[in-house]
Amino acid sequence: xxxxxxKRVDTLVSFLEQRGPIHLKQAADMLDVSEMTVRRDIAEAKxxxxxxxxxxxPVKDFGATSYAMNTEEDRNASKKAAAGRKAASxxxxxxxxxxxxxxxxxxxxxxxxxxLELTVVCYSLNIANIVCKNERWRVIMLxxxxxxxxxxxxxxxxxxxxxxxxxTKAFVSAGGVHEKRGLTCSNFYEVEVKQAVxxxxxxxxxxxxxxxxxxxxxxxxAPLAEAGTIIADxxxxxxxRVIESAGLSVLLGAD
Amino acid sequence: xxxxxxKRVDTLVSFLEQRGPIHLKQAADMLDVSEMTVRRDIAEAKxxxxxxxxxxxPVKDFGATSYAMNTEEDRNASKKAAAGRKAASxxxxxxxxxxxxxxxxxxxxxxxxxxLELTVVCYSLNIANIVCKNERWRVIMLxxxxxxxxxxxxxxxxxxxxxxxxxTKAFVSAGGVHEKRGLTCSNFYEVEVKQAVxxxxxxxxxxxxxxxxxxxxxxxxAPLAEAGTIIADxxxxxxxRVIESAGLSVLLGAD
DNA sequence: CATGCAATGATAAAATATTAACATTGAGGA
DNA sequence: TCCTCAATGTTAATATTTTATCATTGCATG
Numbered sequence: 001x002x003x004x005x006x007k008r009v010d011t012l013v014s015f016l017e018q019r020g021p022i023h024l025k026q027a028a029d030m031l032d033v034s035e036m037t038v039r040r041d042i043a044e045a046k047x048x049x050x051x052x053x054x055x056x057x058p059v060k061d062f063g064a065t066s067y068a069m070n071t072e073e074d075r076n077a078s079k080k081a082a083a084g085r086k087a088a089s090x091x092x093x094x095x096x097x098x099x100x101x102x103x104x105x106x107x108x109x110x111x112x113x114x115x116l117e118l119t120v121v122c123y124s125l126n127i128a129n130i131v132c133k134n135e136r137w138r139v140i141m142l143x144x145x146x147x148x149x150x151x152x153x154x155x156x157x158x159x160x161x162x163x164x165x166x167x168t169k170a171f172v173s174a175g176g177v178h179e180k181r182g183l184t185c186s187n188f189y190e191v192e193v194k195q196a197v198x199x200x201x202x203x204x205x206x207x208x209x210x211x212x213x214x215x216x217x218x219x220x221x222a223p224l225a226e227a228g229t230i231i232a233d234x235x236x237x238x239x240x241r242v243i244e245s246a247g248l249s250v251l252l253g254a255d
Numbered sequence: 256x257x258x259x260x261x262k263r264v265d266t267l268v269s270f271l272e273q274r275g276p277i278h279l280k281q282a283a284d285m286l287d288v289s290e291m292t293v294r295r296d297i298a299e300a301k302x303x304x305x306x307x308x309x310x311x312x313p314v315k316d317f318g319a320t321s322y323a324m325n326t327e328e329d330r331n332a333s334k335k336a337a338a339g340r341k342a343a344s345x346x347x348x349x350x351x352x353x354x355x356x357x358x359x360x361x362x363x364x365x366x367x368x369x370x371l372e373l374t375v376v377c378y379s380l381n382i383a384n385i386v387c388k389n390e391r392w393r394v395i396m397l398x399x400x401x402x403x404x405x406x407x408x409x410x411x412x413x414x415x416x417x418x419x420x421x422x423t424k425a426f427v428s429a430g431g432v433h434e435k436r437g438l439t440c441s442n443f444y445e446v447e448v449k450q451a452v453x454x455x456x457x458x459x460x461x462x463x464x465x466x467x468x469x470x471x472x473x474x475x476x477a478p479l480a481e482a483g484t485i486i487a488d489x490x491x492x493x494x495x496r497v498i499e500s501a502g503l504s505v506l507l508g509a510d
Numbered sequence: 511c512a513t514g515c516a517a518t519g520a521t522a523a524a525a526t527a528t529t530a531a532c533a534t535t536g537a538g539g540a
Numbered sequence: 541t542c543c544t545c546a547a548t549g550t551t552a553a554t555a556t557t558t559t560a561t562c563a564t565t566g567c568a569t570g
Contacts, residue, residue, distance in 0.1 A: 005517080010333035017361075021307070024557090034519050039558080052276070053308005053527070054557060077269035078262055123398075125380075125387060132380060132401055141408045143378075143398025143416065146387055153396045157419075161398065161412055260547080279527085289549050294528085308557070309527055 008033070009045040013058065016049065021057035079209035080104040082233035085111045086253030087171050087207045093117055095168045098197050099127050101152045101190065102173035104207050106130060112137075121165055123158065123193060125151040140165060147189060154189050159196045167201040171231075174208050176215035179242045182224045184217040194221045204228030213239045224248070263288070264300040268313065271304065276312035334464035335359040337488035340366045341508030342426050342462045348372055350423045353452050354382050356407045356445065357428035359462050361385060376420055378413065378448060380406040395420060402444060409444050414451045422456040426486075429463050431470035434497045437479045439472040449476045459483030460506075468494045479503070 008031050015030075016022065028035045042049045042056060050059045084107025091097055093116045099105050101124035109130040112118065120131045123142035131139050142162070144155025172194055176184040183206060185191070198204055198221075206227040213236050224246045231251045235243065243250055263286050270285075271277065283290045297304045297311060304311055339362025346352055348371045354360050356379035364385040367373065375386045378397035386394050397417070399410025427449055431439040438461060440446070453459055453476075461482040468491050479501045486506045490498065498505055 007333040010336045014332035014336075033517095036520080037518055040518085051308070051558085052310045052312075053306070055307045078265035081265060081269075125383060128380060128401075129384065132403065132406070135403045139401035140410075141396070141398040141401065143396040143408065143413050146383075146394035146396065148387065148390050151387070153398065155395075155416070157412065157416055158398050161410065164412075291550080292548055295548085306528085 005041050005044060008038075009041050009049070012038075012041065012056065013045070013048055016056060016058050021052075021055045024051070024054050024056060027056055076209045076211055079211070079233040081107045081111075082253035083207050083209055083231050084108040084253070086233075086251055087205060087231045088112045090205070090251075091116065091118065091169060095119070096121065096166055098122070098167045098170040098172075098201070099131075100124075100171060100173045100194065100197070100207075101126065101150050102175075102185075104209060105171060105173050108171055108207060119165075121162075121167060123153050125153070142193070147187070150187055150190070152187075152190065154193060156192075159192065162196050162200050165200075167197065167203075169203045169205065170197050170201045171205050171207050172197060174206050174212060174221075175217035177206070177208055177212050177224070177227075177230070177239075178214055178216045179224065179239075179246075181216045182220060183222045183227060184215075185219050185221060186217045188219045191219050191221045198222055198226060202228075205231050207231045210234040210236065260296055260299060263293075263296050264304070267293075267296065267311065268300070268303055271311060271313050276307075276310045279306070279309050279311060282311055331464045331466055334466065334488040336362045336366075337508035338462050338464055338486050339363040339508070341488075341506055342460060342486045343367045345460070345506075346371065346373065346424060350374070351376065351421060353377070353422045353425040353427075353456070354386075355379075355426060355428045355449065355452070355462075356381065356405050357430075357440075359464060360426060360428050363426055363462065374420075376417075376422060378408050380408070397448070402442070405442055405445070407442075407445065409448060411447075414447065417451050417455050420455075422452065422458075424458045424460065425452050425456045426460050426462050427452060429461050429467060429476075430472035432461070432463055432467050432479070432482075432485070432494075433469055433471045434479065434494075434501075436471045437475060438477045438482060439470075440474050440476060441472045443474045446474050446476045453477055453481060457483075460486050462486045465489040465491065 012027060024035050024038055027038050031038065042051060048059060049056055080103060083104055087108045088111035091112055096119040098121045099109055106126050109127050114134055117136060119138040119140065121140045122128055122131065128139065128141050131137055142153060142158035144153040144158050146153055174183045175186045178184065185194070204227065208230070210232050227248055229249050229251060230243060231253065233253050235250055235252070267282060279290050279293055282293050286293065297306060304313060335358060338359055342363045343366035346367055351374040353376045354364055361381050364382050369389055372391060374393040374395065376395045377383055377386065383394065383396050386392055397408060397413035399408040399413050401408055429438045430441045433439065440449070459482065463485070465488050482503055484504050484506060485498060486508065488508050490505055490507070
């Protein structure tokens with residue numbers, strides 16, 4: 001029975017998935033075999049592990065196939081980060097914050113001050129994965145059925161939970177902010193959650209990057225007047241007046 | 256205005272976090288600069304990005320600091336994988352499977368045949384992150400408050416969801432399998448979910464590695480007779496009789 | 511206890527990645 | 541316009557990783 005190799009591979013895979021990539025040398029040390037043997041192990045574990053410049057990593061960590069950097073997310077990354085940092089700076093000790101799904105909100109999650117006592121309410125896998133890293137925070141996840149393209153979990157039963165949590169600050173994203181069409185987003189299944197959240201708290205923030213002003217997306221979720229405070233990296237000149245006349249305040253984050 | 260670099264770094268960070276590491280060449284292509292420039296970008300983005308053998312990755316992906324492979328998880332990884340593979344092999348097209356939390360159950364999730372039509376019910380971030388990768392599967396997550404040490408979400412409201420889902424196969428983990436003390440686990444908050452799941456289906460599997468036999472953990476969740484079928488990598492000789500006389504069947508996975 | 515064979519280790523050659531040094535470009539100020 | 545300097549590109553040297561090859565170990569079988 002010569003399957004020490006299989007066993008080492010299992011051990012390695014498990015270790016790497018838990019603790020992240022390590023150098024070939026470390027792996028060889030830990031498994032008490034030569035680097036060459038570890039190489040051969042990985043070669044045999046086709047598909048699940050790979051080398052990258054002397055490091056071993058689960059292949060899933062190296063899944064980038066797309067070559068184009070042309071998504072909306074990529075192009076506006078620094079704007080989104082700016083808005084996200086601004087939003088996060090508003091959070092205070094003891095807050096219970098709701099963080100919406102989308103491409104801007106992860107920047108809020110990442111920028112939250114680590115040393116505060118917080119409760120974070122979310123419904124997307126993205127956000128959960130970020131905020132779960134901080135063991136000081138209480139994290140509440142609304143469950144449900146998973147929607148892959150937005151990484152969101154949604155179910156009617158989870159909305160009732162919102163009634164039980166006292167949200168002190170809600171950060172909601174929007175795909176479009178328009179004078180007449182109000183706040184819109186791309187996916188209809190998000191609408192119910194966004195509306196429930198807006199109803200559940202008075203401290204509402206709509207977080208967007210500046211490319212969203214004057215856009216309209218298919219799913220409507222609230223009139224502009226209900227946006228509370230708008231947080232963005234910048235506001236186009238013509239929209240400053242629109243927002244002001246809607247009685248909203250605006251906060252800007254430095255790009 | 257010389258901060259093209261900062262912008263490129265933002266774009267890169269965002270891209271990498273979304274889509275995983277890429278090769279220096281690809282990055283240079285996409286950003287339309289030379290490899291050398293990308294290198295200098297990363298050098299300036301101290302801390303957040305790094306190179307590994309020609310690939311760029313978020314540093315957080317390379318966080319393995321611990322050198323010892325001594326956790327229970329590491330030591331029994333191949334046993335757990337064996338049990339996990341066996342469990343996964345039972346799953347059939349159209350099944351709605353429940354996958355418990357723990358260190359063994361992720362091996363089930365990873366070994367599920369990718370080409371089946373499945374609904375997967377879970378309540379831990381671990382499992383969700385694995386099964387969400389397959390877009391063919393419907394994933395249902397029980398929400399609630401997050402418990403960091405087990406990566407579990409738990410809330411009374413989510414248990415009611417179990418009544419609405421027809422689970423065809425439930426894979427439950429156990430920290431101890433004992434003749435008299437029955438099935439036990441380490442965390443009391445898991446008990447409610449495990450019990451609800453066992454009630455919700457007749458097709459029950461208790462998945463453990465062979466180190467669990469004759470152990471007793473603090474939280475009791477079911478008598479041995481209710482285990483249904485036990486799946487393990489192996490069963491110690493003295494326990495084969497115990498299990499048989501409890502009227503249970505056993506399935507073994509090749510280590 | 512000798513034989514065969516998978517598993518492993520060691521070494522050197524080939525391929526790649528990293529670094530350092532110098533050349534070029536282009537924006538902003540005199 | 542010319543000058544300066546940061547940003548970038550190019551090239552060659554240096555270091556590292558990968559691959560290929562052969563020698564060694566040690567278990568299993570007859």
